[in-house]
Amino acid sequence: MLLNGNDPQAIATAARALAAGELVALPTETVYGLGARADDDAAVAKIFAAKGRPADHPLIVHVLDAEDAAYFAADLPEVARRLMQAFWPGPMTVIVPRAEGVAAASAGGQSSIGLRCPAHPVARALLAAARQQGVRGVAAPSANRFGRVSPTRAAHVADEFDADLLVLDGGDCAVGIESSIVDCSRGQAVLLRPGVLTAAQIEAAIGSPLLAPDAAAPRASGTLAAHYAPRATVRLLSTEQLQQRLSGALPEGLAVYSRTALAFAGCILQPMPLDAVVAAQQLFAVLRDLDAAGAREIWVESPPPAREWDGVRDRLTRAAAAFE
Incomplete structure (x- = not known):
């Protein structure tokens, strides 16, 4: 309702x-x-x-x-x-x-x-x-x-x-x-x-540095290795890996979520925003929309290494882990 x-x-x-x-x-x-x-x-x-x-x-x-x-x-x-x-x-x-x-x-x-x-x-x-x-x-x-x-x-x-x-x-x-x-x-x-x-x-x-999780850390929501996964298989690739794969034979039902890739015949291209805040706001809707469009695989270009991308990188890493 x-x-x-x-x-x-x-x-x-x-x-x-x-x-x-x-x-x-x-x-x-x-x-x-x-x-x-x-x-x-x-x-x-x-x-x-x-x-x-x-x-x-x-x-x-x-x-x-x-x-x-x-x-x-x-x-x-x-x-x-x-x-x-x-x-x-x-x-x-x-x-x-x-x-x-x-x-x-x-x-x-x-x-x-x-x-x-x-x-x-x-x-x-x-x-x-x-x-x-x-x-x-x-x-x-x-x-x-x-x-x-x-x-x-x-x-x-x-x-x-x-x-x-x-x-x-x-x-x-x-x-x-x-x-x-x-x-x-x-x-x-x-x-x-x-x-x-x-x-x-x-x-x-x-007023002090954050520490990294250790074995004694409490369980917390959304921290399992595999999470946030669409129906399509997610592959998280470096820029070089993505370009190399796009130069070869493309699988049927391919979608690409990238900051740098150009449109290719036979695949759905979804541009990744260059701003981390905008990318975060759109991320889950993009994955759902690509599922709805019939994507079987989603090749995602890894976000930049800057710390403001940590949240987006975390979600994409866990989404891809579901298919490893």
């Missing part, structure tokens, strides 16, 4: 559904999420069932503000507070110690929990209305089948799930890839998943 996210009555309907333990798909500035009230383990179980997602793969809890974040957290370390102050509302998820007895299913059974305050006005209106219904936070992974391409339009969500799912239409997502995830639960900031926020921006906010 597709509802106008700018309609107050639609927001009220969605808030009541969340309070009753039902699923609601909602827009955020990053991607559309499949939401349930985060403190209701039975409701959260419906997310895992609908997506086909393993129950030990944690979800991100979306909150209206720091007050609601504190409801789910046993502690908000100083590094988390700095990130919240700098980037909330926005595409930043902090992982912090979880309050005992709260949101165990949302956390995938871990003692830590991921929290984010979205900036999208429809998401914020829904969180505010849901709080009036007693809902302090909404667990909301991307609204797609597990491991597939994340949705950035309401129509993408409708394509994934049954028609009776309540979907709030808030237009195209402005950011287009999921939030940065920073583990703040162990004393120092560890970047678990890059997004559109650069490492330099994050380090400036916390």
Whole structure:
């Protein structure tokens, strides 16, 4: 059921559904999420069932503000507070110690929990209305089948799930890839998943270098080696590898997503934007559109090595890993 996210009555309907333990798909500035009230383990179980997602793969809890974040957290370390102050509302998820007895299913059974305050006005209106219904936070992974391409339009969500799912239409997502995830639960900031926020921006906010993930890092959403995959086979190639392959015989049903390639007969050419922010905003929609156009293989030119491309590079690397 597709509802106008700018309609107050639609927001009220969605808030009541969340309070009753039902699923609601909602827009955020990053991607559309499949939401349930985060403190209701039975409701959260419906997310895992609908997506086909393993129950030990944690979800991100979306909150209206720091007050609601504190409801789910046993502690908000100083590094988390700095990130919240700098980037909330926005595409930043902090992982912090979880309050005992709260949101165990949302956390995938871990003692830590991921929290984010979205900036999208429809998401914020829904969180505010849901709080009036007693809902302090909404667990909301991307609204797609597990491991597939994340949705950035309401129509993408409708394509994934049954028609009776309540979907709030808030237009195209402005950011287009999921939030940065920073583990703040162990004393120092560890970047678990890059997004559109650069490492330099994050380090400036916390006043210290980000660390790389280690074996002790908590499990986090969207960090499996293979993820974000379309139906078509994705090949991530250097500029030289792409040019070499294009000089030979081309497979049937080929699409090319590139900054440098020219049009070739017998393939779909989708230009990659030269700006990392624009590329991120378009990425998942491009992959879905190429699927819809009948592509069997998608050859993707590797993004530039600059750090602002880290989020796009991460998603493409995981999309290609599904076919290795």
